[in-house]
Amino acid sequence: xxxxxxxxxxxxxxxxxxxxxxxxxxxxxxxxxxxxxxxxxxxxxxxxxxxxxxxxxxxxxxxxxxxxxxxxxxxxxxxxxxxxxxxxxxxxxxxxxxxxxxxxxxxxxxxxxxxxxxxxxxxxxxxxxxxxxxxxxxxxxxxxxxxxxxxxxxxxxxxxxxxxxxxxxxxxxxxxxxxxxxxxxxxxxxxxxxxxxxxxxxxxxxxxxxxxxxxxxxxxxxxxxxxxxxxxxxxxxxxxxxxxxxxxxxxxxxxxxxxxxxxxxxxxxxxxxxxxxxxxxxxxxxxxxxxxxxxxxxxxxxxxxxxxxxxxxxxxxxxxxxxxxxxxxxxxxxxxxxxxxxxxxxxxxxxxxxxxxxxxxxxxxxxxxxxxxxxxxxxxxxxxxxxxxxxxxxxxxxxxxxxxxxxxxxxxxxxxxxxxxxxxxxxxxxxxxxxxxxxxxxxxxxxxxxxxxxxxxxxxxxxxxxxxxxxxxxxxxxxxxxxxxxxxxxxxxxx
Numbered sequence: 001x002x003x004x005x006x007x008x009x010x011x012x013x014x015x016x017x018x019x020x021x022x023x024x025x026x027x028x029x030x031x032x033x034x035x036x037x038x039x040x041x042x043x044x045x046x047x048x049x050x051x052x053x054x055x056x057x058x059x060x061x062x063x064x065x066x067x068x069x070x071x072x073x074x075x076x077x078x079x080x081x082x083x084x085x086x087x088x089x090x091x092x093x094x095x096x097x098x099x100x101x102x103x104x105x106x107x108x109x110x111x112x113x114x115x116x117x118x119x120x121x122x123x124x125x126x127x128x129x130x131x132x133x134x135x136x137x138x139x140x141x142x143x144x145x146x147x148x149x150x151x152x153x154x155x156x157x158x159x160x161x162x163x164x165x166x167x168x169x170x171x172x173x174x175x176x177x178x179x180x181x182x183x184x185x186x187x188x189x190x191x192x193x194x195x196x197x198x199x200x201x202x203x204x205x206x207x208x209x210x211x212x213x214x215x216x217x218x219x220x221x222x223x224x225x226x227x228x229x230x231x232x233x234x235x236x237x238x239x240x241x242x243x244x245x246x247x248x249x250x251x252x253x254x255x256x257x258x259x260x261x262x263x264x265x266x267x268x269x270x271x272x273x274x275x276x277x278x279x280x281x282x283x284x285x286x287x288x289x290x291x292x293x294x295x296x297x298x299x300x301x302x303x304x305x306x307x308x309x310x311x312x313x314x315x316x317x318x319x320x321x322x323x324x325x326x327x328x329x330x331x332x333x334x335x336x337x338x339x340x341x342x343x344x345x346x347x348x349x350x351x352x353x354x355x356x357x358x359x360x361x362x363x364x365x366x367x368x369x370x371x372x373x374x375x376x377x378x379x380x381x382x383x384x385x386x387x388x389x390x391x392x393x394x395x396x397x398x399x400x401x402x403x404x405x406x407x408x409x410x411x412x413x414x415x416x417x418x419x420x421x422x423x424x425x426x427x428x429x430x431x432x433x434x435x436x437x438x439x440x441x442x443x444x445x446x447x448x449x450x451x452x453x454x455x456x457x458x459x460x461x462x463x464x465x466x467x468x469x470x471x472x473x474x475x476x477x478x479x480x481x482x483x484x485x486x487x488x489x490x491x492x493x494x495x
């Protein structure tokens with residue numbers, strides 16, 4: 001055996017790396033070197049390497065370039081909470097009408113989310129050709145139906161869960177589990193914002209309350225908190241925006257100045273404290289928002305004609321509230337907010353309260369909800385188009401999953417159906433009018449152009465100039481992505 005000199009290290013650098021190259025220590029070393037990008041890479045590896053935006057902690061929302069030229073610079077994400085039925089809106093099935101009241105072929109003894117299924121049931125609303133393209137759409141949402149020429153339909157959508165909470169989670173975060181960033185948080189992390197006095201990401205809940213997954217939709221999870229969504233509403237743009245009672249403008253300004261002075265001194269002592277720098281940036285944004293957010297939320301500056309088109313002064317307070325939220329969404333997008341998530345429908349215990357979960361009395365429930373959504377959403381689409389905002393704004397109209405073509409046994413409503421449903425897009429970068437994918441003859445299962453929520457998210461990121469396979473955040477030993485390890489860009493729908 002070779003003896004070692006007592007004056008030399010136990011082993012030299014070359015032997016150290018040789019020994020570390022095997023076993024668990026080798027795995028740990030490789031992971032550490034990869035995290036710090038110290039491993040060698042081929043050009044092909046470089047093309048696939050994760051892209052983590054360089055974030056300036058003093059200005060974490062500063063605008064950042066996309067990975068490649070983008071078709072869209074902002075997104076409106078209109079989420080219909082409760083699972084809006086595709087077979088009662090935009091997915092016309094003549095065979096379902098013909099075989100109304102008969103068993104679903106292949107569905108004998110079928111048990112879905114709430115139990116056993118009854119017979120096939122045609123939609124209570126008539127389908128008819130709409131727009132210049134003649135796309136069939138139902139009378140449930142007549143105003144949106146007349147805008148089909150602007151829309152790009154994905155009729156082969158599928159989801160991984162048949163339960164509202166996990167389904168909503170996946171549609172907004174890419175995962176059925178909790179603890180993952182919302183798509184708006186990913187977008188603001190990747191691109192920042194060009195608007196200095198408003199948040200990059202704004203969430204607007206339904207006037208009736210929050211969706212079932214609540215803040216999971218707009219949370220930042222393991223991304224820095226600065227990228228989470230800020231909750232607005234038309235009645236009060238930002239909670240706690242005004243100074244406390246008894247605190248005047250001068251005192252408020254002096255308090256901010258003192259806070260900034262103290263933070264700046266600490267930052268000089270600890271220049272590497274990224275959390276402190278981000279907090280200072282957040283305080284500065286909050287101060288600017290005290291003026292700007294109030295202006296954006298002041299719908300009284302809109303003309304009477306505009307308010308009337310949206311229905312802002314409707315006698316139904318819920319109708320008027322959602323209309324004002326739609327108008328607020330347009331004002332935020334027009335002001336440069338990067339991602340606006342607008343909700344229609346709220347979670348509440350009890351059948352038929354607040355959302356599109358039409359299990360027992362679908363016709364009666366949808367007759368209440370449809371007018372709340374239809375007129376304001378159509379007005380918003382028109383308003384974006386007339387102002388030229390659709391040229392670089394992507395509109396995404398979605399829900400967590402679809403509903404069955406059958407009625408539940410013993411009920412007059414449809415059960416949950418993640419096997420096939422419809423999403424539509426409009427605006428920057430997508431073909432319109434256009435339909436991609438299809439469910440079977442009854443609207444039960446996607447059979448053509450089958451698409452996943454991962455594919456939808458990959459396509460949204462692509463239109464924003466982002467590579468969904470490379471946009472990443474290193475968390476707990478994993479390069480996390482919005483699309484996990486799945487997803488493809490739906491090139492078939494790209495203009």
